[in-house]
Every structure is written in structure tokens, then in C-alpha cells.
Amino acid sequence: MMPLQIAPGAVHVPGWLSPDEQRHLVTECRAWASGPVPMRHTVLPRGGVMSVQTVCLGWHWRPYEYVRTVDGVRVAEFPGWLAELGRRALAAAGMPGDGYTPDIALINFYDEHAKMGMHQDKDERSDDPVVSLSIGDGCVFRFGNTETRGRPYTDVELASGDLFVFGGPSRYAYHGVPKVYPGTGDPATGLASGRLNITMRVSGLRDGQPPPR
16 A cells, blocks of 8 residues: 555555445446436437446536436435545545545446547636546556647556546646456455446535536
8 A cells, every 4th residue: 555656646555445435436436326316327419329338426427517407317326434435545546635525425336348548627616636436357457647638648457456546747647548457356246247436526616617618
């Protein structure tokens, strides 16, 4: 669990989640996936369909904004215990966490064919850090720079239980997942196959406030 600095403000903490915490999160993710706004493949503005499946807490992400409701149904609430886990995560990464109040979680499920292209997390109105948790199959997490989707970037192998935090000068770095390693997860987590990625963010939004452009 020794923190590894990948770039200024970007820290990888291998094996941070205990087996019990991983099992608990898998159980919760299953409930969220069938919640009021269930897990789905996101359709992009030009008609493309993302290969990952996503369910959101607190605010629902749709390209490229956050909303509270989908088809008149309010997204599931962001639980207080998950925010506390986010604060613990920042402390484990060596960052100040006492005032961290995440109110968005994006939970992505990757099957063996899913990928995530290089992108920035920039639809929030806050530059507080992003906390990312991995459960299940391992993957290649490509962490780049703030200017371009291309090089320079660093490929980091994330395994079940790993924590990755990026904030400060790396808050808007491009990042993605070019490859998942099928069959590398431990079924004892309750996830027989695939990869779950839980990312927490601070929206900086208020109800009734126009989304960022």
C-alpha cells in the first residue's frame, strides 16, 4: 500500500481496498445498477455508443453535462459512507481530505471487450481531486498530460483493490483504459468477471444551476 506518484498530483495506491470493502462495494454496485436510473451504455452526441456500462450517483452524467433526473426519474443519492471512503482515500494518497465532499460517483463496468478512450474529467465546476477505485479484472490505465490525448503518458496496471487519485496539476490530465485483462479478478469479491471502476468527484453544482459548457 505504498503510494506511488505517477505525476504531480497523481498517486497510485496498490491494494488499498480490503477484501471485505471490495465485496461490500460490489454488492452496493449491483443495487445501484438496477436503481431508479439503471446502468446503461452511454450514447454519444454523434451516435456512438460507449463500450462501458455506467450508472451514476448524486448527478447523472450525459455527454457533456450533469443532470439530476433522467426521463423524469431522479438519480440515486450519493451516500454519506461513500464520501467518507473518498476522504480516507485522499489521506491514503497523501492529500488533504478533511474538507473533501464528493457528490458524484460514476460507476463503470468493463467487460472483456470494453475500453475507455483518452478524455478529461472536466464537466464539473470544481477542481477538487478525482478518486478512482478498481475492483475485479486488472487493466491498463493510461495517464497522460493536460494538453493532448497523445504522448507523453504513463501506462499503469491497476488491479482489484487499487486506488488512484488525481488532482492539483494533474486534475485535468487526459486518461483512459485501452485494455482489460479478462480472468484476472478474484471471484471472492463477488464479481465473477469484468471490472468495476468507481470514480468520485465534487460537482460544484447546485440544483437549478445551468450545467457547465
